[in-house]
Amino acid sequence: AQKITQTQPGMFVQEKEAVTLDCTYDTSDQSYGLFWYKQPSSGEMIFLIYQGSYDEQNATEGRYSLNFQKARKSANLVISASQLGDSAMYFCAMREFNAGNNRKLIWGLGTSLAVNP
Amino acid sequence: NAGVTQTPKFQVLKTGQSMTLQCAQDMNHNSMYWYRQDPGMGLRLIYYSASEGTTDKGEVPNGYNVSRLNKREFSLRLESAAPSQTSVYFCASRAPTNEKLFFGSGTQLSVL
Numbered sequence: 001a002q003k004i005t006q007t008q009p010g011m012f013v014q015e016k017e018a019v020t021l022d023c024t025y026d027t028s029d030q031s032y033g034l035f036w037y038k039q040p041s042s043g044e045m046i047f048l049i050y051q052g053s054y055d056e057q058n059a060t061e062g063r064y065s066l067n068f069q070k071a072r073k074s075a076n077l078v079i080s081a082s083q084l085g086d087s088a089m090y091f092c093a094m095r096e097f098n099a100g101n102n103r104k105l106i107w108g109l110g111t112s113l114a115v116n117p
Numbered sequence: 118n119a120g121v122t123q124t125p126k127f128q129v130l131k132t133g134q135s136m137t138l139q140c141a142q143d144m145n146h147n148s149m150y151w152y153r154q155d156p157g158m159g160l161r162l163i164y165y166s167a168s169e170g171t172t173d174k175g176e177v178p179n180g181y182n183v184s185r186l187n188k189r190e191f192s193l194r195l196e197s198a199a200p201s202q203t204s205v206y207f208c209a210s211r212a213p214t215n216e217k218l219f220f221g222s223g224t225q226l227s228v229l
Binding site for chain 1: 157158159160161162165175176205207209216217218219220221222223225
């Protein structure tokens with residue numbers, strides 16, 4: 001079963017608008033972390049934001065925020081005031097801290113975001 | 118700071134050839150990783166090294182070997198390349214007190 005699900009293969013947003021990229025996860029661990037990475041067309045993977053399962057506040061990093069809804073097992077990325085440079089693939093990932101799997105990251109398949117001028 | 122440096126950026130091999138992908142980080146990180154990225158498959162862990170002198174298999178280790186030469190360097194070797202190993206390979210590292218992964222710029226490998 002897929003542990004990280006990103007249901008939106010592609011998304012479009014107008015420049016300066018906000019956009020939400022969906023991510024749902026599946027784990028029986030109580031202790032885990034959720035990540036979002038950005039991959040522009042140049043190919044590098046860029047860390048955006050991290051949320052621990054015990055963090056009470058939603059994580060924020062500049063224009064990025066993580067809408068963490070633990071009961072629904074969702075960790076959506078919100079990008080405010082979209083910029084043309086936000087056009088990229090976005091990956092959601094999870095690390096289970098108690099799974100005995102050496103704490104490897106489990107990745108979603110990504111969402112392609114296009115920002116229109 | 119250079120961060121995580123991978124070489125080469127591009128490589129074309131013939132089936133059966135061998136090669137080593139090099140990775141070095143200058144952030145004094147303990148943990149280092151090798152991933153491959155394929156369309157529709159996401160990123161998959163090949164091998165990782167929790168510290169100098171230790172390596173462990175990830176999800177897709179078959180056909181690969183690794184060496185953690187020292188704290189800085191973690192190389193990935195394809196002994197006999199196969200077309201199924203055509204992929205983009207990423208090296209990454211992580212500090213022990215931080216969950217953030219730092220990635221190299223990737224190696225695009227084609228096996229003909």
